[in-house]
Amino acid sequence: PTFFIGNPNLNPEKSAGWDLGGDFVFDKNRASLSLTYFSAKLTDEIFTDFSIFPFTTRNQLGKSKREGLELSGRYAPTNALNFAASYTYTSATDYMGLQEVRRPQHIASLSGFYSFLGGRSDVGLSLDYNGKSQDVVFTPTIPSGMATLDDYLIVTATASYDVTNQIQIFGRIENLLDEQYQEIFSYNTMGIGVYMGLRVRLGG
Numbered sequence: 001p002t003f004f005i006g007n008p009n010l011n012p013e014k015s016a017g018w019d020l021g022g023d024f025v026f027d028k029n030r031a032s033l034s035l036t037y038f039s040a041k042l043t044d045e046i047f048t049d050f051s052i053f054p055f056t057t058r059n060q061l062g063k064s065k066r067e068g069l070e071l072s073g074r075y076a077p078t079n080a081l082n083f084a085a086s087y088t089y090t091s092a093t094d095y096m097g098l099q100e101v102r103r104p105q106h107i108a109s110l111s112g113f114y115s116f117l118g119g120r121s122d123v124g125l126s127l128d129y130n131g132k133s134q135d136v137v138f139t140p141t142i143p144s145g146m147a148t149l150d151d152y153l154i155v156t157a158t159a160s161y162d163v164t165n166q167i168q169i170f171g172r173i174e175n176l177l178d179e180q181y182q183e184i185f186s187y188n189t190m191g192i193g194v195y196m197g198l199r200v201r202l203g204g
Contacts, residue, residue, distance in 0.1 A: 005054045011044045013059075021070070031075045039067040045094065050136075050145075062095030082113045099134050102184065104151070106131030117161075124158040135185040152181035171196040 017040025024033045042064040049058045072086035087108040092100040099105075111126035130152055137147045155177050160170035171194070178192040 003054050005056050007056050007058060010046065010057055011059050013042060013044050013046055015040055015042045017041065017066070027075075030077070031073070033073045034071070036070040037068075038070065039065075041065055050138075060095050064092070064094045064100065066090065066092045066100075080115045080119075083111070084113075085110045101135050101146075102133055102149075104131035104133040106151075120162040122158075122160055126156045126158075128154045128156070130154075130181075130183075137185050147185050149182055149185060152179050153177070154179055154181075166201045168199040168201075169196070170199060 017038065019036055019038035021034065021036030024035075026032070043062075044059040045064045046057055047060055049056055068088060068090035070086070070088045072084070074082065074084045076082045085108075088106075090103060090105055090107070092103040094100055106129070108129040109127065111124065113122060113124040115122040132151045133149045135147055135149050137145060154175055156172060156174050157176055158170070158172040160168055162168045174193040174195070175191060180191070181189055183189060
């Protein structure tokens with residue numbers, strides 16, 4: 001397009017990082033907890049420069065930083081019932097110390113899974129939370145050129161049943177609460193979705 005030109009002098013991005021964590025097991029292996037700290041520095045980060053026309057891509061000066069904490073755990077009170085949860089805090093800033101776009105600081109999930117009928121059937125429910133994030137915008141009503149994307153919660157329900165040892169029927173409902181949310185500014189996402197299927201195991 002005439003409003004964008006390439007940059008033959010663009011350098012590839014480079015990243016160096018490390019992480020440190022530990023795993024802990026409790027209650028005769030029915031419960032576990034994992035904790036990890038991570039840190040990374042990105043040099044020559046590629047970005048689109050909209051300050052000139054035609055637009056082009058450039059390498060940022062300095063270093064961009066990503067660091068945070070990951071916490072996850074699981075618990076199985078019985079052989080048929082399982083719970084899992086996770087949380088991630090991320091601080092992602094560019095070389096000027098500004099928050100990177102489309103990188104929420106808070107992400108979390110919680111899920112439960114129950115098996116019954118001797119293991120022939122199961123149901124599950126999961127909740128996925130995505131915190132607020134920043135994004136670039138191109139609208140005169142937002143002179144700063146930046147907008148805040150709202151946080152959202154996506155709920156998914158699943159179920160399956162083994163008709164025979166070789167045939168299974170399954171289904172899931174995604175975005176059960178029909179959450180209206182955006183991962184990119186002004187781009188809507190799908191609402192509630194219902195899926196069903198048949199799985200056939202060959203051999204064995």
